[in-house]
Amino acid sequence: MLRYIPFLLVLALWIYAFIDCLNTPEEQVRGLPKVVWVIIILLFGEVLVGPIAWLVAGRLRHAPAGGSTPSEWHRNHRTTFVAPDDNPEFLQSLREENKKDESLLKDWEADLRRREEELKRREREQGGEPQA
Template sequence: MIFADGTLGLIVFGLWIFCIIDVITTDESQCRNLPKLAWLFIVLFLFDIGSIIWLIAGSARTNKAASGLPYKGNAGNGSRFPEYERQGRIPATNPDDDEAFLRQCRERAEKQRQQLKRNQQAQEDGA
């Protein structure tokens, strides 16, 4: 009986340590229902109940075997660059095709040349 109590105690302690480490290493965006710091306090102070609550309601479990790629955040949807599919993202354009951009670059370069000429003339006049 004492052996069973000790084994159960070690299992609960191991679960508690696992959940503390899991809360700390989980990204803030992956925590569900509460902020990460709140989950850490719940797991720290409620021990076994807090650990079970974290596993059920707090952590977002993903199936890494189904995704096939080892890096964190992979949804397994086949896209190598998911940031390109983000909502509201403005796709990049070729600056050589943008006349307004080229005109702005030329005007800025001309202003810089004029300013450089004025500075050189002021130095020659002052010398």
Template sequence: MLYFGGFFGLLTFGLWLFCLVDVITSDEGDIRHLPKVTWLLVVLFFPLVGSIAWLVAGRPARAHTRPRAFERNTPAYPEYDRPGRFAAADPASDAEFLRRCRERAEEQRRKARGEG
């Protein structure tokens, strides 16, 4: 019976520690129902009940998914995924792309000045 009590205490401590870290690392705007400081105090002073309440009622709905930057072979910025985005395969293609951009910009400047 003593082992069950120790196991339950260890399990409660682990849950409490997880929830405490989760409250601290969550964004203020994503937390539900109470301010972040209040959730922190509830979880801190009422380990079991506060932790369960945090998981049920306070934790953000999209709780800490892994950022896309950490997934294998996935760029860190979603604008790199958009269709039709130019990505130079070699320095010559990059130089050609920049040359066309400069020509297009110069053409737009001429039109704006009324020269063409």
């Protein structure tokens, strides 16, 4: 079992680099066009040259804006989060959806009343009394 671990690690790195390359926007790719990086990763994946080259030299890694450390960036980033029940856009979308649901319910109720009246009218026309 342990003899398969190196193979699985190489495979995992290869898959990670390939997916990372595909998901990276073209303007963040350094050195070579994105298509060439994909080919390098696929051709040299078994010997780790392609995936490591991509991770080291292929993608432009940005530092957080303002020169802050990563922990400061995460701390500041969390303060801008707005909970759904405080987000006016989300609340407005809920109101609109609720109005649509109310309108649909009113239409169903009107259709049900119309069908009930039609059934009562048919029973009267046939001479039978409607049963309650």
